Amino acid sequence: MKALVINGPNINMLGIREPGIYGSESYETLVALCARAATEAGFDEVECFQSNHEGAIVDKIQEAMGVYDGIVINPAAYTHTSVAILDALKAVSIPAVEVHISAVEEREDFRQVSYARLACFATITGEGLEGYRHGLKLLAKHLRTDA
Numbered sequence: 001m002k003a004l005v006i007n008g009p010n011i012n013m014l015g016i017r018e019p020g021i022y023g024s025e026s027y028e029t030l031v032a033l034c035a036r037a038a039t040e041a042g043f044d045e046v047e048c049f050q051s052n053h054e055g056a057i058v059d060k061i062q063e064a065m066g067v068y069d070g071i072v073i074n075p076a077a078y079t080h081t082s083v084a085i086l087d088a089l090k091a092v093s094i095p096a097v098e099v100h101i102s103a104v105e106e107r108e109d110f111r112q113v114s115y116a117r118l119a120c121f122a123t124i125t126g127e128g129l130e131g132y133r134h135g136l137k138l139l140a141k142h143l144r145t146d147a
């Protein structure tokens with residue numbers, strides 16, 4: 001089983017950007033956490049991909065077809081704007097979990113819309129970086145039940 005973790009814009013700035021909201025841990029810490037969490041959940045392989053560019057994220061989702069069994073995605077700001085990322089997730093039909101570090105439901109009105117969510121079987125918010133561990137666990141469970 002292979003998992004792909006996708007992070008959108010400014011997630012590479014973890015630890016520097018708004019630590020009161022996103023915490024003080026770095027993106028490198030998140031990558032290490034995902035590697036451990038994926039192994040714990042039973043994945044043989046995990047790749048972490050981060051981009052600040054919408055098209056690069058769409059490309060990565062398309063390239064995942066036939067390569068990865070499941071996706072954990074935090075589209076970051078593109079969550080609230082990107083029909084292209086939603087369409088890409090729908091196009092490849094790879095089971096996906098949406099993760100947000102912060103409790104988006106408690107934040108501004110413009111964060112209340114999630115396009116990507118429409119193509120995800122679960123959403124995790126407000127658990128900090130641990131949300132990715134949770135997401136990988138749910139993804140593994142879903143893939144095992146589906147198989």
Ligand code: DQA
Nearest residue numbers: 010074076077100101102111
């Ligand atoms: C985020 C929430 C988004 O609203 C925001 O634009 C982000 C990060 C989160 O992980 O909490 O960049 O996706």
